[in-house]
Amino acid sequence: MSRKTLFIITLLLFFSCASLWAITAxxxxxxxxxxxxxxxxxxxxxxxxxxRFGEKKSTFEAWSKGDNTSLIEFTSLAERGQKILRTGxxxxxxxxxxxxxxxxxxxxxxxxxxxxxxSYEDMTRESSTLASYDATLEGEDVIDGIQCWIxxxxxxxxxxxYPIQTLWVDQERFVVRKGLYATAAGRALKEMEVIALMxxxxxxxxxxxxxxxxxxxxxxxxMRIESxxxxxxxxxxxxxxxxxxx
Amino acid sequence: xxxLEDVSRIYQNGQSVVKALDRVSLSVSGGEFLSIAGPSGSxxxxxxxxxxCLDTFDEGELYINERPIGGMTNKERxxxxxxxxxxxxxxxxxxxxxxxxxxxxxxxxxxDMEEKRIKETTLHMLSEVGLAGLEGRRPAELSGGxxxxxxxxxxxxxxxxxxxxxxxxxxxxSKTGExxxxxxxxxxxxxGTTFIFxxxxxxxxxxxxxxxxxxxxxxxxxxxxxx
Amino acid sequence: MFLLRLAVxxxxxxxxxxxxxxxxxxxxxxxxxxxxxxxxxAAEESERNLKWYETASLRVxxxxxxxxxxxxPLDEAIEEPQPILETxxxxxxxxVSRTRFSAELILGWEEFGEDGYLPVEIxxxxxxxxxxxxxxxxxxxxxxxxxxxxxxxxxxxxxAEDIGATxxxxxxxxxxxxGGFFEAFDAQVVGLVNCPxxxxxxxxxxxxxxxxxxxxGMKGAVTNIDILVPDREExxxxxxxxxxxLSSLDSSVIVLTWKDLAQDYLAIVSSKQGGSSLILFLIFxxxxxxxxxxxxxxxxxxxxxxAMMRAMGMEERRLWVSFLLEAALIGLLGSAxxxxxGALATLYMVEVGIDLSFMLxxxxxxxxxxxxxxxxxxxxxxxxxxxxxxxxxxxxxVIPVRRALKSPITTALVRL
Numbered sequence: 001m002s003r004k005t006l007f008i009i010t011l012l013l014f015f016s017c018a019s020l021w022a023i024t025a026x027x028x029x030x031x032x033x034x035x036x037x038x039x040x041x042x043x044x045x046x047x048x049x050x051x052r053f054g055e056k057k058s059t060f061e062a063w064s065k066g067d068n069t070s071l072i073e074f075t076s077l078a079e080r081g082q083k084i085l086r087t088g089x090x091x092x093x094x095x096x097x098x099x100x101x102x103x104x105x106x107x108x109x110x111x112x113x114x115x116x117x118x119s120y121e122d123m124t125r126e127s128s129t130l131a132s133y134d135a136t137l138e139g140e141d142v143i144d145g146i147q148c149w150i151x152x153x154x155x156x157x158x159x160x161x162y163p164i165q166t167l168w169v170d171q172e173r174f175v176v177r178k179g180l181y182a183t184a185a186g187r188a189l190k191e192m193e194v195i196a197l198m199x200x201x202x203x204x205x206x207x208x209x210x211x212x213x214x215x216x217x218x219x220x221x222x223m224r225i226e227s228x229x230x231x232x233x234x235x236x237x238x239x240x241x242x243x244x245x246x
Numbered sequence: 247x248x249x250l251e252d253v254s255r256i257y258q259n260g261q262s263v264v265k266a267l268d269r270v271s272l273s274v275s276g277g278e279f280l281s282i283a284g285p286s287g288s289x290x291x292x293x294x295x296x297x298x299c300l301d302t303f304d305e306g307e308l309y310i311n312e313r314p315i316g317g318m319t320n321k322e323r324x325x326x327x328x329x330x331x332x333x334x335x336x337x338x339x340x341x342x343x344x345x346x347x348x349x350x351x352x353x354x355x356x357x358d359m360e361e362k363r364i365k366e367t368t369l370h371m372l373s374e375v376g377l378a379g380l381e382g383r384r385p386a387e388l389s390g391g392x393x394x395x396x397x398x399x400x401x402x403x404x405x406x407x408x409x410x411x412x413x414x415x416x417x418x419x420s421k422t423g424e425x426x427x428x429x430x431x432x433x434x435x436x437x438g439t440t441f442i443f444x445x446x447x448x449x450x451x452x453x454x455x456x457x458x459x460x461x462x463x464x465x466x467x468x469x470x471x472x473x
Numbered sequence: 474m475f476l477l478r479l480a481v482x483x484x485x486x487x488x489x490x491x492x493x494x495x496x497x498x499x500x501x502x503x504x505x506x507x508x509x510x511x512x513x514x515a516a517e518e519s520e521r522n523l524k525w526y527e528t529a530s531l532r533v534x535x536x537x538x539x540x541x542x543x544x545x546p547l548d549e550a551i552e553e554p555q556p557i558l559e560t561x562x563x564x565x566x567x568x569v570s571r572t573r574f575s576a577e578l579i580l581g582w583e584e585f586g587e588d589g590y591l592p593v594e595i596x597x598x599x600x601x602x603x604x605x606x607x608x609x610x611x612x613x614x615x616x617x618x619x620x621x622x623x624x625x626x627x628x629x630x631x632x633a634e635d636i637g638a639t640x641x642x643x644x645x646x647x648x649x650x651x652g653g654f655f656e657a658f659d660a661q662v663v664g665l666v667n668c669p670x671x672x673x674x675x676x677x678x679x680x681x682x683x684x685x686x687x688x689x690g691m692k693g694a695v696t697n698i699d700i701l702v703p704d705r706e707e708x709x710x711x712x713x714x715x716x717x718x719l720s721s722l723d724s725s726v727i728v729l730t731w732k733d734l735a736q737d738y739l740a741i742v743s744s745k746q747g748g749s750s751l752i753l754f755l756i757f758x759x760x761x762x763x764x765x766x767x768x769x770x771x772x773x774x775x776x777x778x779x780a781m782m783r784a785m786g787m788e789e790r791r792l793w794v795s796f797l798l799e800a801a802l803i804g805l806l807g808s809a810x811x812x813x814x815g816a817l818a819t820l821y822m823v824e825v826g827i828d829l830s831f832m833l834x835x836x837x838x839x840x841x842x843x844x845x846x847x848x849x850x851x852x853x854x855x856x857x858x859x860x861x862x863x864x865x866x867x868x869x870x871v872i873p874v875r876r877a878l879k880s881p882i883t884t885a886l887v888r889l
Contacts, residue, residue, distance in 0.1 A: 030538050052588065053588070056743070099780070106541055106544070106546055106548065106549075107541060107544035107545075107546040107548065108544055110543075110653060111546075138584065155654065157652065158629060158650060158651060158652030158653070158654045158690050159652040159653050159654070160653070161649075161653055161654060161655055162654070162655055163654050165656070166564055166605050183654075183655055183657050183658075184654070184656070185658075187658075189647075189655050191659060193846070215577075215579045215589070215645060215647050215657060216589045216590050217581075217582075217587065295886075298784065299885070300883050301883045303882070307786060321788075324783070324787075324788060324789075325786065325788075326786075326788050327784065327785070328784040328785065328786020328788075329786070329832055330561050330785075331786075333781070333784050333785065335781065335886070337777075339778065341479075341778055341781075342486065343479075343482035343483055343485060343486050344479070344482060348478075352475060352479075353785055355475040356785065356787050356788075356791070358740055361803040396556045400785075412886075440726075
């Protein structure tokens, strides 16, 4: 038996044992990430922002290809034609009234999208959670009658927006049901809960989720996916700068 | 001294053309005391204005001190007047804010004379016309006759070769008028200055040693008179 | 000399008309001087209050920070402020490091009666801040935070009033640290400052720089180093000196003057100066209309005299001088009265000032002045007004004089 074969057997043994006895936090997070990444997608939905001034609903249509190419176009009246294009690590905004194209970078990425609790950088976040966070399994809990793992994520660097995240992950479907986002000192900032799930291509994903700002009472952002198609052919030209101003 | 050769002055007023002077020829020698007379509109004032280099003529030529005036520019005529001609006006034309002294001396200031000489000459001139002691008065503080005396002093102070006077006594009563004419004549005799004055007053004509009568812009008579 | 005497004497004959024209010019000039004094006073005081409370004389930033200044980017902070501070101190100037960052003040209903939040800029200062800024004397209530005090903040009094905060109020500060992570911490208002700079009163939030360093993960980095240049030294030349001295130390930093930092204010000042030019222009109109009318009437009335003088052989040059002098003298008289009135107005502005508190509180005029707007003396404005009033008046006579000299002597004589 070569040393290489021995190594593989040991590894297999290790994983099978682990899966028998307990799943690791890293495996849970990897599975969640895998469930939310598609070769391509085309979706439409709405962002509903509630703050002390009232409620505002914006609708959008979105296309994505791979992990870091996406295009969002707003379709609601107030912001019709506004587009956000992400290609690689660059983010562009297009405003139809001014026929103006703006490239966002640096601190500008931290601005809120349409006054919601989502920022532009939320849209450019790395798809691999484990690249930025260390994960530990904290225990189990039941959310809406569903058995969940509680995974605590601690940011590896200061460039992650939330120093600490606590996620409740559905043990059957590997979808996040609830998240709590906090400062390094542990002060809770935001809470995300999934209100409705849907099945797409055999995997579960959030159809409607709400992020509440815990510091600003009564302020929340609800994101709803009305329709989604995945793994469909999309032309590369869709994600080009030229295409922004059609 | 003064020579007009076929001089015409034509005024154009819209369509109508008025010949204020019609080919007038006249020769005046130095030291004359000459009156230009005639009814109003006969061309008296036009003639004085021409000789005074205040106006231009349309035909002929005018010589003063043998110099042709016709070709002179405005500036040259101004300089010529400053140096050679004195004026006396019907309504005196004194500057009301200046004293008698200042009204006379300013003529010398124009000649850039030095201050001391201006003073001597002016004071002497004023006493010659009988205004000694009244130098500091303003025109409003003087009688009409005194004002015209100031005007005469002003005309004579720079010792011009010719003094032109347009109806010099018209604004004065006859007694004062005669005094003024006497003064002018005295000056004419004492200084040898040529006097040319216009009038339509028979009494004034009496004083003239030569009387030129104008009618419709033409010389109708030109007579020497005894004094 | 004769011409001057003539001009003076001629003026005396229309006493009333001369006085009315001169008074009109005087009012214009007095108004110009008063407004100019006010604007100058406001500018001087604003400049001082900018330097004392807002911008210092000079400031060091990284070039990248300056380009992105709208976002107050902590990521573009000065990583090693110490050598820069030492260099500046060695050159004999006071300098302190500060960190400015954007944040939200989260107000809870328990404390403030309703929930709310307010985007603010927080300035984190050190113990030595007083060597450049002058907040020490502006404390109206409470105290300043101590070095290292993690939760003490000081607010501008108007800001505190606007949000309903008093000394002792608790609130939460929410922000993003260097790198972009979210941070939130509890803070307590320990003091209120009432500063002569309304902009500061309206917006100021200050905290300790050591505390900010910890919360924001600065690790010793600061966003700016602020420098005090004594009044007797020229800011631009110190800027050049420091730029040179710092370039070998840290090529990523730039030295900016208070003018670079207070663009909004400079824009206001230049637009207000447009206002005082407008007044100057109005004076010109008054002078032109008044003087040319006065001179036109004088020329008409004195047509015979003018003709006489021309007949006597007075050159046009002398006539010009005589009448322009006459007009200029009206202007000079007006300017003299105007300067006396203007001086009185300026004296009042300097000693008493105009109380604008009723409008300054809510209206941002751009000037950094407290409620009372004070004037300042400006010799140059008085000179400009006097010379301008006189010269313009003289110029206004040009048209009437030209008209009078154009008419033939004989026609003017006939009118006698």
